[in-house]
Amino acid sequence: MRYVNNQRERYHFKFNGMLGEDAKQDRVFDVVAKDVVLGALEGVNGTIFAYGQTGSGKTFTITGGPDRYSERGLIPRSISLIFGEAEKRSDHTFLIHISYSEIYNDAIYDLLDPDREVEDLEDLPRVRVREDEEGNVVMQNLRTCRASNEEDALALLFLGDTNRTISETPMNMASSRSHCIFSVIVEARKIGEDVVRRSKLNLVDLAGSERVKKMGIDGNTLVEARYINLSLHFLEQVIVALQERSIGHSRPHVPYRNSAMTLVLKDSLGGNCRTSMIANITFEQMHVDESISTCKFAQRVAMIANEVVVNEELDPQLVIKRLKKEVHDLKEDLRMLKGEEADRGPLTEEERERLGKDVAEYCADTSPEATLTITGGMLFVNAGGVFAKCDKDVQEYIQKLRLQIEQRDNEINVLVALLQKEKGNRIGEATFSDNSKQPQPVNEPKQPKADMNTAANGGASQSNKDHADLTNVDALVDRNKSFELFRKSYRRNQAIEDNKTTLRDKYEAAKAKGKQLNEAKEKINQLKAMIEQIRIKRSVARIVDRSMEDEPIETDPEEIKAKAALEKEKSKYKEAFYALRELKKEIEHLQMLLEQSRVRLQKDFELWLRLTARQQQESRVLHPHDDNSAADAEPSTALSVDCSQQTNTNAQRKVAWAENERPGATQDSQKNALGISNAYLQHLGLSDVDLKAVEAARPFLTGNSEADRDIIKFYEARAKLLKAYPQ
Numbered sequence: 203m204r205y206v207n208n209q210r211e212r213y214h215f216k217f218n219g220m221l222g223e224d225a226k227q228d229r230v231f232d233v234v235a236k237d238v239v240l241g242a243l244e245g246v247n248g249t250i251f252a253y254g255q256t257g258s259g260k261t262f263t264i265t266g267g268p269d270r271y272s273e274r275g276l277i278p279r280s281i282s283l284i285f286g287e288a289e290k291r292s293d294h295t296f297l298i299h300i301s302y303s304e305i306y307n308d309a310i311y312d313l314l315d316p317d318r319e320v321e322d323l324e325d326l327p328r329v330r331v332r333e334d335e336e337g338n339v340v341m342q343n344l345r346t347c348r349a350s351n352e353e354d355a356l357a358l359l360f361l362g363d364t365n366r367t368i369s370e371t372p373m374n375m376a377s378s379r380s381h382c383i384f385s386v387i388v389e390a391r392k393i394g395e396d397v398v399r400r401s402k403l404n405l406v407d408l409a410g411s412e413r414v415k416k417m418g419i420d421g422n423t424l425v426e427a428r429y430i431n432l433s434l435h436f437l438e439q440v441i442v443a444l445q446e447r448s449i450g451h452s453r454p455h456v457p458y459r460n461s462a463m464t465l466v467l468k469d470s471l472g473g474n475c476r477t478s479m480i481a482n483i484t485f486e487q488m489h490v491d492e493s494i495s496t497c498k499f500a501q502r503v504a505m506i507a508n509e510v511v512v513n514e515e516l517d518p519q520l521v522i523k524r525l526k527k528e529v530h531d532l533k534e535d536l537r538m539l540k541g542e543e544a545d546r547g548p549l550t551e552e553e554r555e556r557l558g559k560d561v562a563e564y565c566a567d568t569s570p571e572a573t574l575t576i577t578g579g580m581l582f583v584n585a586g587g588v589f590a591k592c593d594k595d596v597q598e599y600i601q602k603l604r605l606q607i608e609q610r611d612n613e614i615n616v617l618v619a620l621l622q623k624e625k626g627n628r629i630g631e632a633t634f635s636d637n638s639k640q641p642q643p644v645n646e647p648k649q650p651k652a653d654m655n656t657a658a659n660g661g662a663s664q665s666n667k668d669h670a671d672l673t674n675v676d677a678l679v680d681r682n683k684s685f686e687l688f689r690k691s692y693r694r695n696q697a698i699e700d701n702k703t704t705l706r707d708k709y710e711a712a713k714a715k716g717k718q719l720n721e722a723k724e725k726i727n728q729l730k731a732m733i734e735q736i737r738i739k740r741s742v743a744r745i746v747d748r749s750m751e752d753e754p755i756e757t758d759p760e761e762i763k764a765k766a767a768l769e770k771e772k773s774k775y776k777e778a779f780y781a782l783r784e785l786k787k788e789i790e791h792l793q794m795l796l797e798q799s800r801v802r803l804q805k806d807f808e809l810w811l812r813l814t815a816r817q818q819q820e821s822r823v824l825h826p827h828d829d830n831s832a833a834d835a836e837p838s839t840a841l842s843v844d845c846s847q848q849t850n851t852n853a854q855r856k857v858a859w860a861e862n863e864r865p866g867a868t869q870d871s872q873k874n875a876l877g878i879s880n881a882y883l884q885h886l887g888l889s890d891v892d893l894k895a896v897e898a899a900r901p902f903l904t905g906n907s908e909a910d911r912d913i914i915k916f917y918e919a920r921a922k923l924l925k926a927y928p929q
């Protein structure tokens with residue numbers, strides 16, 4: 203700790219590890235997530251959550267980048283590890299379910315909704331969260347979908363992400379203004395045992411932890427920001443309470459119930475859960491305050507000690523199954539001992555004789571090890587009086603079996619009652635649905651309002667209710683042209699094109715591997731047939747020529763050669779098989795990325811269209827006789843602009859950024875510039891909510907046109923001024 207001018211200059215934090223800017227996603231996964239995910243397979247609950255300021259890379263870490271396969275985040279990597287391990291553990295059976303929810307303004311929404319035409323968040327089903335009598339958190343109305351394999355699980359992730367993208371408002375397009383929780387519910391049973399292990403793995407992407415004060419925001423944006431800050435504040439309160447508790451302060455209450463987010467994450471925070479927190483920070487000087495506050499928060503979280511146990515219990519279903527089998531076997535024994543026969547004819551003379559002999563021998567044998575083995579179909583035969591000697595023993599044994607059966611039946615009844623009660627409890631808490639019943643998310647991705655081609659072809663199906671005012675704008679008459687124009691200069695177009703090329707290459711590679719696989723398979727079959735032939739020939743030769751009988755089989759040079767070739771082909775086959783499997787995964791991932799890019803491109807296009815229309819209308823109103831209304835006035839660096847008389851909005855707009863950049867600008871002149879920017883917005887009837895739309899549009903405003911450059915500069919300048927002089 204160091205102080206300069208009474209200001210703290212240095213901070214020291216101690217964490218489990220630090221990953222630099224150049225850390226790749228696979229390393230992040232290995233360091234942060236791998237153990238937690240493997241724990242979930244062993245019945246230990248796990249949570250991984252990312253916390254940090256807006257834009258620090260939380261979504262990138264948890265879900266992944268939008269462009270490349272190598273940028274897959276913790277969720278797809280965890281899915282891959284879970285199903286890879288499940289396949290390896292052949293002595294276990296695994297049952298995997300997925301849920302995916304979003305918390306926005308303290309309300310929880312189910313992102314795995316396959317049915318509806320989602321246009322905004324309110325179209326998604328609402329989830330209620332409550333605690334049961336034992337304090338367990340119950341999510342009511344949250345869909346929990348079965349995933350039989352990795353593809354199913356990825357398709358569900360994709361479905362949720364697509365719903366998330368579609369339901370984003372322009373205000374939150376540039377950043378996630380909600381918390382998202384992707385959960386994997388694992389049930390593992392060892393074959394032949396009655397025990398089941400259950401665990402839940404949560405991967406949580408929290409909303410950005412700052413912003414309200416810096417942006418002069420109002421309306422929905424302010425409400426949204428308040429909710430985010432409030433829930434993060436409650437999260438902090440929970441962490442502080444837990445921290446105090448962990449260092450021995452007796453604190454009666456941990457305020458989980460203050461917000462939906464803290465309640466949902468109750469177990470992850472201070473409960474039975476192995477929790478990893480990722481503190482995402484930005485190194486830039488201007489974000490140093492947020493970075494320090496993120497580190498402080500992480501430091502507190504690091505001090506909480508959770509108590510983790512393996513969630514293991516007897517599975518009533520399995521016990522019932524085993525007991526039923528036992529009862530069945532006992533009944534069979536009983537029937538046999540009572541001499542009840544299934545429909546078999548009478549013993550033959552020969553059987554009678556043999557049975558009589560065996561029984562006589564058994565009865566004559568006085569040693570305790572004496573056994574009677576009855577073979578063939580005689581097991582259920584009424585052997586007449588042959589058991590007379592052992593009758594008393596048999597009666598006792600029968601009685602014992604009866605008692606055992608009764609006991610087992612009782613156990614079954616108790617377990618069935620238990621199971622019914624449990625089922626009753628679960629009804630209404632979560633909807634378990636078999637994924638196979640849902641529309642396949644991969645092959646039939648959620649269709650946005652209109653697809654890329656529809657948009658390019660006139661967008662007849664496009665909902666125009668928001669854009670009715672666009673119809674008179676010349677530049678927007680031809681949506682085809684507009685779309686093409688937009689697409690070409692779209693910031694992410696290059697990444698989309700690159701992905702298309704990669705996808706084509708991967709298809710080619712998969713085709714080549716498929717060919718290799720088939721060739722190896724064919725050769726394996728040929729070699730097997732060849733070895734078979736060699737063996738037949740040799741056997742025939744041995745029969746014909748008795749002198750060959752002594753020749754050792756293993757040294758047949760022809761067979762040895764064929765076997766070596768077979769081994770070689772088998773390893774080629776294996777190599778091609780695994781390569782093809784990897785390629786398949788990569789191809790599917792790329793397909794999903796492209797589909798998501800398509801959805802986002804369409805949304806961005808709509809937003810751009812709206813902004814362009816607004817710009818043009820603005821120009822027409824202000825310059826009705828000026829065809830070249832975009833002509834610029836020089837940016838004014840002198841703050842003599844009187845905004846009440848100012849009609850040239852371009853100049854008015856430029857004042858803000860010019861003043862912001864001007865060397866030697868004073869506080870007063872900058873505040874004045876901010877005032878002018880306010881007046882500018884007011885003059886146009888724009889609010890900061892609209893400005894947020896501009897902000898959202900910024901990443902894809904290319905800066906190629908003067909108007910675009912203007913908006914970008916204005917937005918940047920206003921953001922900086924607001925940061926310096928919060929209103």
Ligand SMILES: Nc1ncnc2c1ncn2[C@@H]1O[C@H](COP(=O)(O)OP(=O)(O)OP(=O)(O)O)[C@@H](O)[C@H]1O
Binds near residue numbers: 254261267377378409
């Ligand atoms: N490690 C990285 N490598 C490359 N790009 C990254 C990395 N981390 C983040 N980015 C990029 O930075 C931008 C912001 O990241 P991201 O959206 O993940 O931030 P965030 O913390 O989730 O923000 P918010 O809280 O606003 O949602 C994105 O465009 C993302 O692709």
